Amino acid sequence: MKDGIHPDYHQITVIMTDGSEFTTRSTYGKKGDSLRLDIDPKSHPAWTGVQKLIDTGGQIAKFNRRFANFKLKK
DSSP, X not given: OOTXXXXXXXXXXXXXXXXXEEEEEESSSSTTOEEEOSSOTTTOHHHHOOOOOOOSXXXXXXXXXXXXXXXXXX
């Protein structure tokens, strides 16, 4: 392998949606950074079988504002 072309591989903390956390190695961020997940196997409908609506940062509200005046042509 060539020197100086690969990203730094270090330990980070991953925080799940329920608040539990674990330490892993990654190229994400800097050493000691935290990665907070919005969706994980404990909350994703593909694994839980339950449809749950998560509005992170007002995405649904933003969509509704953007398309509030949209009318279908008949």
